[in-house]
Amino acid sequence: MYLTHYGLAEPPFAITPDPRFVFLSEHHRDALAHLLYGIGQGGSGGFVQLTGEVGTGKTTLCRLLLEQLPANVRVALVLNPKQTPLELLTTICEELHIDLPGKRRSLKMEIDALNAHLLDAYAQGLRVVLIVDEAQELSREALEQIRLLTNLETPTQKLLQIVLLGQPELRDTLSRPALRQLAQRITARYHLTPLAPEETEAYLRHRLTIAGASAFPFEAPAVRRLHALSGGVPRLLNVLGERSLLAGYVHGRGRIDAALVDLAAREVLPPIDARERRWRVFGWSLGLGALTIVALWLTLHTGVR
Numbered sequence: 001m002y003l004t005h006y007g008l009a010e011p012p013f014a015i016t017p018d019p020r021f022v023f024l025s026e027h028h029r030d031a032l033a034h035l036l037y038g039i040g041q042g043g044s045g046g047f048v049q050l051t052g053e054v055g056t057g058k059t060t061l062c063r064l065l066l067e068q069l070p071a072n073v074r075v076a077l078v079l080n081p082k083q084t085p086l087e088l089l090t091t092i093c094e095e096l097h098i099d100l101p102g103k104r105r106s107l108k109m110e111i112d113a114l115n116a117h118l119l120d121a122y123a124q125g126l127r128v129v130l131i132v133d134e135a136q137e138l139s140r141e142a143l144e145q146i147r148l149l150t151n152l153e154t155p156t157q158k159l160l161q162i163v164l165l166g167q168p169e170l171r172d173t174l175s176r177p178a179l180r181q182l183a184q185r186i187t188a189r190y191h192l193t194p195l196a197p198e199e200t201e202a203y204l205r206h207r208l209t210i211a212g213a214s215a216f217p218f219e220a221p222a223v224r225r226l227h228a229l230s231g232g233v234p235r236l237l238n239v240l241g242e243r244s245l246l247a248g249y250v251h252g253r254g255r256i257d258a259a260l261v262d263l264a265a266r267e268v269l270p271p272i273d274a275r276e277r278r279w280r281v282f283g284w285s286l287g288l289g290a291l292t293i294v295a296l297w298l299t300l301h302t303g304v305r
Helices: 026-039 058-068 085-095 107-123 140-149 169-174 177-183 197-210 220-230 234-250 258-268 274-304
Strands: 047-052 073-078 127-132 160-166 186-192
Touching: 026 047, 026 058, 026 160, 026 186, 047 058, 047 169, 058 073, 058 127, 058 160, 073 085, 085 107, 085 140, 107 127, 107 140, 127 140, 140 160, 140 177, 160 169, 169 177, 197 220, 197 234, 220 234, 220 258, 234 258
Parallel strands: 047 160, 047 186, 073 127, 127 160
Antiparallel strands: none
């Protein structure tokens, strides 16, 4: 609809993780390096933990990680962590193509089969990695079962490397005293942060260039507004950028200003409820009151001098 209006060959802000549109900020590159290091010899068979707010690019990094793994690495990827310990083990075995005889299975049967597979992989010079996405949804029992998997080892090396990807709640969960044994086995941690203001503009320009744009349609105040409204979260930038271009097309505008971004935000971002609005007003009032007191204090003391 708006593609011709802005000279685009395809939508620049689709929320699907198309690798052609991947933009790696400095933090994203550091996070990817941590993951690759943790899976390599640097991980020593412990846990690797990557956390970040919703929409900051964890899934995108996971895809990049899978593309860059060495040829001798075998991966079990768990996308649905809301499982019992037995279901989780079954999923891991299925991901690694381990044949499980019989229909009635137990934790011991599956752990024995997994251990035999890992020993065989080790003998072939292969490394086996378990990646759990949305790991903040793992139950305490499932986390404990995953921890026990790190006990599968030879005299010199752990047989399974485990990567946990999750939202910040995962850090809170792993900081609990009951899970301190697991937390002590984390050998690499990284928290993915949103884009900085200058990275936001680079992100927008990158995606528009890939989509075929010959000119950058966002004015500088619009870019600042996009960053402020999204908090630098790439997924929100995509949603707001898409709707802003649509708003510009509807209003016949070749350039996107801050007002159009605000119009787009009202259509796609959830409204601030009355209670939150009152608290914001209360906070502003306190801030103004404090500034007034400081100004009065400075005036009085300046007068005394």
